[in-house]
């Protein structure tokens with residue numbers, strides 16, 4: 257009996273040792289396909305490779321063997337996971353995944369899963385029909401997983417999930433490899449590291465083939481080109497912070513003040529001109545010009561950090577993902593509307609044209625619509641992971657934003673009440689010949705009114721608004737910068 261147990265133990269050690277020694281680059285590109293991370297580790301010291309994938313095609317499927325070190329996954333209380341993904345691009349999202357999850361004891365199980373943007377869901381039914389000959393074990397500080405992906409398995413996957421299990425032979429793929437820890441109790445995968453370093457996922461920079469009936473060159477590849485990310489996490493977070501600060505300044509400090517100036521300051525200082533034209537007009541035009549330039553820079557930067565990916569919703573489209581989608585769409589619409597405004601102003605009809613009221617209303621509608629979209633976009637930014645606003649400060653950012661909106665609304669109502677005591681518009685043409693001299697439009701005042709009532713009170717409200725706008729922008733900016741220390 258004892259001899260039998262010993263024999264079993266020896267044979268187990270023999271098998272596992274053989275598997276551990278499997279990390280070799282022999283035959284790569286001639287007998288099988290290989291990809292080691294980081295690039296070139298196998299030529300210097302193969303033991304220093306943090307992970308690797310090797311695969312061979314058989315008549316009924318592809319056998320993948322992938323492994324990774326657990327030395328830097330230090331929480332021994334937790335399980336661990338390693339996964340390879342097949343993607344149409346170099347981003348996480350819309351990827352078919354094969355994963356192995358290991359218990360703290362070292363035993364591993366393989367599953368299929370799907371990356372829905374930055375969420376991952378296991379596909380249990382698909383696993384039972386599309387994977388075979390699976391094995392997983394932690395040996396010598398390495399997670400090792402072996403699994404056969406059956407070419408014919410995809411047809412048997414539930415129809416509603418089939419699009420998540422790619423037809424691997426249909427095209428070449430960007431391959432991904434990621435690893436992380438798994439919850440001790442449920443063994444569900446926890447997010448991999450999102451910090452720069454060895455634990456961040458890797459992707460191939462050229463596409464890999466997983467085909468049976470193709471040339472040897474495609475069947476046996478040796479992947480040497482790879483990357484982790486185009487822009488490091490360090491810069492991604494800094495760019496997101498700059499994006500937020502610039503946009504708050506552009507909308508709440510510059511655009512809001514410009515809107516108030518155009519609406520309530522036309523009849524003021526009728527005899528003073530700034531560089532040849534009315535003060536309100538200079539303030540309105542110049543503040544918005546600077547605001548639009550800042551907006552374009554801020555939106556360009558955020559697209560740069562996302563490698564110009566346009567985020568839609570995830571397939572599941574939960575509240576968090578929907579909020580992000582709204583942020584992108586409303587924010588982008590606000591910037592586009594703001595960008596259209598100066599061009600519209602350039603081609604505006606003359607002050608006595610019949611079309612002038614149309615221009616006035618469209619200009620007002622676009623401007624206020626854009627302001628509203630931008631403001632909603634700010635609220636939606638609070639939940640975004642990269643701002644850390646909700647994570648670090650819970651409801652406080654909402655309160656700050658709320659106080660600012662209330663100030664803008666109260667100042668607008670107060671100025672509206674003051675302006676309503678002024679001469680209402682009676683004539684069609686303003687008298688100063690200045691541009692955007694609003695009559696027969698949304699503006700309630702005749703710019704030529706001889707004595708604007710409570711003229712000295714109006715700047716007070718403008719200044720109150722400006723102070724609160726600057727305070728709110730600085731406070732939220734501080735919170736965004738604080739988050740950079742925390743990540």
Ligand code: HEM
Pocket residue numbers: 339340341346347348349351353355371374375376432433434445446447448450457458459484485489492
């Ligand atoms: C366990 C659940 C997972 C979560 C919650 C998750 C979440 C994330 C997040 C938030 C990022 C973006 C980091 C940033 O922008 O700074 C990211 C990046 C990445 N993930 Fe995942 N991930 C998971 C699993 C996986 C799996 C299974 C794979 C594939 C094997 C994978 C592959 C990648 C890749 C290649 C990147 C870098 C490219 C990019 O930023 O899109 N992830 N992940």
Ligand code: HEM
Pocket residue numbers: 496497499500501503504507555558559562564565566567583584585586587588589590591629630631633634637638640641642643736
């Ligand atoms: C009207 C103003 C805004 C516009 C037009 C705008 C526009 C956008 C766009 C288009 C994206 C997505 C880029 C992509 O698809 O890759 C984005 C992402 C983002 N925005 Fe804004 N945004 C605005 C305001 C803000 C504010 C005020 C903050 C911070 C307080 C902020 C924080 C972020 C962050 C952190 C992301 C990146 C999320 C990620 O990649 O995980 N945005 N924004």
